[in-house]
Amino acid sequence: MKIVDLSRDLYLRTPSYPGHPPTFQAIWKTHEESFTESGNVHGLASMFVSMSDHAGTHIDAPRHFGRSGIPIDQYPLEKCIVPGICLDLRHIAPRAEITSSDLAAAVKKAGVAVPKGGTVLLCTGHHERTFPRKEYSTDNSGVNVEATEWLAKQGVVHFGIDSMRPGPDGKVNSLVHKACLDLDITHIESLCNLEALLGKGQFTFIGLPMKFRDGTASPIRAVAVFDM
Template identity: 30%
Template structure:
């Protein structure tokens, strides 16, 4: 795929984050995750997910569903182990890194565009230390179409801005905050992931259904499966409005 040996180690650890009060909720919980199906969004380098019945009524006395999928398919969370051999795997991610208050930045973008540090800084809602930062570009609406593969991405400077702001998790409504697959040159090395995960900023991809939270603060729960030694995990992502 590409030479990542130089960055296989060197995880910089979890940044210290102060405990943040959440505040009163102003709305019900909203599901920001794609259902797990064979048609859920995933990148082309992964095999298609499969779901089938191992046991099925009436031939059997019960129904039992089997599934086969990459842990980075559909709505999921990346652990630092995704790009750092010495980074924590998913069972080592502290629970407080997966929930808390945050901001939904409304950043409508054109196909193949780049989200800059200036875009983040000039968003209507301000990012505060310890925030979960969820980006709304509206790209989730294209899931299941060829347009979904031409998603926006973050610049390296934007990733560094999030680290400097001490964000604890970045979530996006497209496949990856790095360049989409069709724009990658030989030797591509996922620089945005390296900046974020290397500093302990978790990454969640393929979130959806958060338009009503755009330009607002919200409380989030990234309910990812606790998979031992895994570099990521499928997640049920919930949010409710705070402002």
């Protein structure tokens, strides 16, 4: 078995979606403090973390798209361990729309079918090109509504992308979010290291969310697992 980590690091002020709260991470108690204050012979350390439920690599809950959608604590875990493929879309220009024709051509080039009940990860090269510069939050390519509908018709439960939003920045991205609610699928944002999956065929994708009550999303440890 080989595991490929597809998750961004979480650290103090890691790039966050514009308008979302920043990620804070700090020492709550050092080993020395724990030993001095409590006399604990092991001097146990701990940290304090504050962040958005959309921090880092995360999955959007349907509740994020509309009030009728389920929150993340009700999202079926069966949809978090699924077969997946990765498509090479690095030739798409920054800020451009990825169309259904682009996806179909990428599937043909990959030589592997879209797994029903699975996921499709879109390697645009955006993270590799821009992270953690300011362009990371603005210059991504992304799917349009027609491409989102195409993915849903292939039977996926979600799709993922190596940027902070599924669509290009602006109105198209908002419409893609709404389309996901209407189509009963969701998406995963801020993936990384997707280049390592290209040309490797089908894998098992694992991305389990935290159980935030009524949450609109959750950070996940996203990985691709290959049988060796």
